[in-house]
Amino acid sequence: MRVILYTGKGGVGKTSIAAATAIKCAELGYKTLLASADSAHSLGDSLDMALSSEPGLVLDNLYAQEIDATHELRKLWGTVKSYLTDILPKRYVNDISADELLVFPGLEELLNLSKMFNYYNNSDYDLIVIDCAPTGETLAMLSIPEMLCWWLDRIIEVRSTAVIVAGRISELPKTALRIINDMERVCRYLEKMRQVLTNRDSTSIRIVTNPERMAVMETRRSFSYLSMCDFSVDAIMVNKVIPDAVTDNYFRNWRDIQKACIEMISESFEPVPIYHAPWFDTETVGIDMHRRMAAELFRDEDPADIKCNIRTYEVVKSTSGYTLCVYLPFADVNDLSIDQKGDDIIVRSGGMTRSFLLPKLLAGMSVSGVKYEEDRLRVGFIRG
Ligand SMILES: Nc1ncnc2c1ncn2[C@@H]1O[C@H](COP(=O)(O)OP(=O)(O)OP(=O)(O)O)[C@@H](O)[C@H]1O
Ligand SMILES: [Mg+2]
Secondary structure, eight states, X not given: OEEEEEEESTTSSHHHXXXXXXXXXXXXXXXXXXXXXXXXXXXXXXXXXXOOSSOEEEETTEEEXXXXXXXXXXXXXXXXXXXXHHHSOHHHHXXXXXXXXXXXXXXXXXXXXXXXXXXXXXXXXXXXXXXXXXXXXXXXXXXXXXXXXXXXXXXHHHHHHHHHHHTOGGGSOHHHHHHHHHHHHHHHHHHHHHHHHTOTXXXXXXXXXXXXHHHHHHHHHHHHHHHHXXXXXXXXXXXXXXXXXXXXXXXXXXXXXXXXXXXXXXXXXXXXXXXXXXXXXXXXXXHHHHHHHHHHHHTTSOTTSOOOOSOOEEEEEOSSSEEXXXXXXXXXXXXXXXXXXXXXXXXXXXXXXXXXXXXXXXTTOXXXXXXXXXXXXXXXXXXX
16 A cells, blocks of 8 residues: 655645546556545645545546545544543533544644544555645644653553552553543554554655745755655656747746756755646636646656655764765765855765755754764764
């Protein structure tokens, strides 16, 4: 089973590219689910058809749905309510509705993820393509399993210690014991979810961007964050590139801006493959437009393939601080220069230039040493 998530800045073309990918994959013979995990759903508008909160057949081999957290919570409401009744007075519980519970931070993202995880576990499809919300919300969604697990682990630890100290496990109210056991179960579930999300052989994240400075800067930040958290970014999708055939004077400056940004994208992400789609002369709405988009993006390639499975960028803890490891094959060791400009590290070797955004964790730390071995540049950082 393959899972591909598309994320990126608002309006860059995530929904369009997710739909284009899914249509091409379905036509290649993969049983594909195209799911929108963005609560501001526009997948139905993009495909030009009404979608529901359960998968519906769109084309041969292609199912689509707009995941609706409220609908998911309503389905679980009976169980959740019986929990709440155990820990809260009944009159409060009766006053709460399923929809109101969604105000809990992270609950909506968790429900979206668990829906995807269930499809993954049931192996209903060969491929799941997920149209995610703009970057910030997607990063929050992807970090939910780890963050919740961390909290639950701490709570379980504190509760278990309290039980041992009190030495009266049998006297503990039945409800409290049930909650501890269930928390442990939820923790294991979240851990498995995180394993699926970070499994480089099944799950890829693709960042969609436009050749514009603000979009590229955001792409660099998300790439650095996702790589640090061990998610596999296997491709960068550059959308809305002005075609060469456009020679109108009005767009001349725009073309220069786009050219500079496309160069910056190569310097920032290679060897992660970069795909380009032109700015079409019309909106990308309907199956035929998405077919056109997929043909421009992937040409003869299979979009479901893992496009890159190298840890291109990672931060590892060392005895004295951290080491930033960057995959830089073919660098000429005898002609390697490294500059730091603010949070940017710029590496030049021979005719090649690469630039990396330092993750927040390392910003403000000092470089303690640089080494190049096994195709990787290793930059040591220490505090102070
Ligand atoms: N290559 C393209 N050529 C022309 N129009 C495009 C192209 N890509 C996307 N569009 C149009 O741009 C708009 C935004 O695209 P889309 O909805 O796919 O972006 P998004 O990143 O999913 O946005 P949101 O952040 O709001 O979810 C849509 O009207 C779409 O039809
Ligand atoms: Mg969208």
